[in-house]
Amino acid sequence: MITVKEVLSKKTFHYLQQHTSQDDLTQLVTGVNRVESITLKHLIQRNELVVTTGEAMINPISECLSLLKYMKKVGAAALVINTGPYIKKVPEEVKLYAEEVGCIVIEMPWRIRIADMTKKIFEELVKRTKRQSEEIVFIEKLISKKITNEEIPVEIINDLGEDFLFEGVVVIVKQTNKREMEINVFHERLRELFHQKYNKFISGIVGQMVVFVINRSSRVSETMNFTKFGKELYAYFDKKKITIAIGKGESYPNITEVYKSYDEALQVITVVQNQDEKWLFKYKDLGVYQFLFALKDSPILPQFCKEMLAGVWEYDRCNNQKYYSFLRVFLEENGHANAISKRLFIHRNTVSYRVQRIEKILDRSLTNNLDKTSLSLAILIDDLFLHNRADD
Template structure:
């Protein structure tokens, strides 16, 4: 990965100037997209640098503004405007928008050929992206090559200090787009993991920082993984991080062939935390009843259970534009306490009681029965794990 700052520090680009959005100069860049129409904005990809001469805009600066806004909305890393006969100048409204959103906006003089910029920037990105990261090929091979040679990987891991008689687990951390933040997060997570695990091995894949940890404790118990995560969060908060990354750990496994399973489990925990951060579950081991659902081999039975329990309520909401499904989830979360539900939904207690009766009528269930609560909770747990 590399940043806009690194790309535009190349001496070949010295005539290209940053005119707005300087606060975002450390955004990650993964590609370059030359486009000449705001109608093609749907093809913009995350972390791409958008380049345009405006040849198809017929001097319509409204279309240019639309392109800039769409590029920002689609998480492009920035935009280069080749000023000249088609875009004589960059309007102040666009400069103001880019500054406000910390969206880097560059002015490239007409004399600088777009083809030259494209060639040089793409060559640089390919050089950076093909540069191997320290020791990461082993973990990437284990996780993403289904045909990896087990004995070869054992040999490679042994070179890195992993004993043959050990247990492995995967830790996944979702990284933000800002490269400086990525570096801080990886450094702090590495520190915390190395404090508690004998050996680690890491790689970066897309927006994930992935760490293989040696979980064999040699008689010394490891702290709970939630404690490790809380330690990471505490350190990040001291650096004024307002948004904390999602971090999760899969189960421990003895065989290298099961490491991919640990990775998939960590992703499931992240998926659950994205929906329900308040659960504060960071380890697959702590998923409780969710593990029973994930371990079920017949997914059709699981899906049928969800439909049988909640299907009627979903259909009623769809036909009558009501919100009984979301209300029911809150009812279960608050264990039927009407005062809490009333406060959470900003509705009168009598309305709460009416909705309870209505749901009981639709589902033909008594909501205050423990068996009913368990049945409904399990259906919502199935829903939580759907992608």
């Protein structure tokens, strides 16, 4: 698929003129639909360019307004008015209404045949679809460690630049809330944002994630800070009520090692989702989590976790209590009774009582730094790998 912005920026479509002021032109284009009468509006599909000359319209202004209203409802890409004998210029009323509802209006001169424009759009769609398929195949081979230097397609090398072999890095972005943006739209929005920061990258959809393989040396600015960029991404999607998780791996000097960057980015995504650590973007900032992931396949972690927490899990299960939940809050608030009582809406005396009960259940002291550190570590292990939410 291609976007409205890509269509407008190509020399092939230099004759197309945008008549609305939207900055966000990442609306996908999947086809072209010629609609000459409002009675045919029900044939309009999502992401289509709707083209009209006004030939069969009795009242072109009124019917164009109705078209825009329906296009907004179904998510069509843009209205292209082929100005000429039937609609001499794009009406001001149409421009104003399009601005109001957030639709894109484009003018195409009469000398351009709709059939020619449609043919060129479909040629671009075929070319882009083929290119996207090549990118996703390459990314899947890359992260599954099934590629060698000799197998890198020339087109991929051209996209990433010669320096890719020396500074390849993976960035993963994933939607995490129930109200999700359609994945292809999400991908194109991200590509547009990444283009503002990097000149050389490829991207693809893997499951429900968008994976970028970036030539880190192609940063638009040498002073570009990824943490700042990550915050910009969060802010952009937050305005659209979309919550995301971002993970960036380390850079590697050889294509055959870039799968490591993918694994690292996945680890960041896991931590962000489980711990709500939205300030965290980069693998190098994972701290103790790096140690935990290095041991994730070892029996040591579940064994340690159960030794520390099994008592409170079992007590909650048998007595329908939520002491494990209380223990989490206690450790997060560093044992401060006032903060705990306010957060859980309980009396300070109840805080003291529950602390004593947990100490008895676990045979640990919640004033001992080593015990508190061990319990905090056990809860991290549970969140990342075991998901033993006995209190949920």
